[in-house]
Amino acid sequence: MTTAPGQAPVAEHPTRHPLDPDPARATKARAVFAxxxxxxxxxxxxxxxxxxxxxxxxxxxxxxxxxxSGGFLTGAAWLRRGERLAWTGLALAAVCVVAVVVIAVVRMAEAPLGHDFPSNVD
Structure with a gap:
């Protein structure tokens, strides 16, 4: 291919092989996001x-x-978003567990230790 003087050479795109599959979004990517x-x-x-x-x-x-698949399965962005959301869900669950444990420890610390006998018992 020739070009006019002063123009950048035009690169030809390689043609796809006829037996190559069409790029398709991975179905697991959508499931990961959901x-x-x-x-x-x-x-x-x-x-x-x-x-x-x-x-x-x-x-x-x-x-x-x-x-x-060699690049014929797409959906990497959906995978990244789904992974981030999954880690967020795990972090929220961990925060909830820590909060419940702290509340339980504080309540146990406020409770009286031992038996609470009446005032007329030695």
């Missing part, structure tokens, strides 16, 4: 632990499949 969103929404109620764990395991599988 589970991560559910984990973030229910994290304070400790219900977010299960969907967050499943989302993190699915994201690991989806990354391996995307790497093995």
């Amino acid at each position: 589970l991560g969103l559910m984990a973030a929404l229910t994290g304070l109620f400790l219900g977010g632990v299960v969907p967050a764990t499943v989302a993190l395991h699915l994201s690991r599988q989806a990354r391996r499949e995307a790497y093995a």
Whole structure:
């Protein structure tokens, strides 16, 4: 291909092989995002632990499949968002557990120790 003087040479794009598959979004990426969103929404109620764990395991599988596909599986942005939401759900659950433990310890510290006998008992 020739170009006029002063123009940058035009690079030709390599043509795809006819048997190459079309790029497609990984279905696990959408599932990871949905589970991560559910984990973030229910994290304070400790219900977010299960969907967050499943989302993190699915994201690991989806990354391996995307790497093995050679770039024909897309959806890396959905995976990242889903992983972030899953970690957020786990962090909210951990904050809730810590808060419950602190409240329990404070209440136990305020409670009287031993038996509370009446004033006429030695």
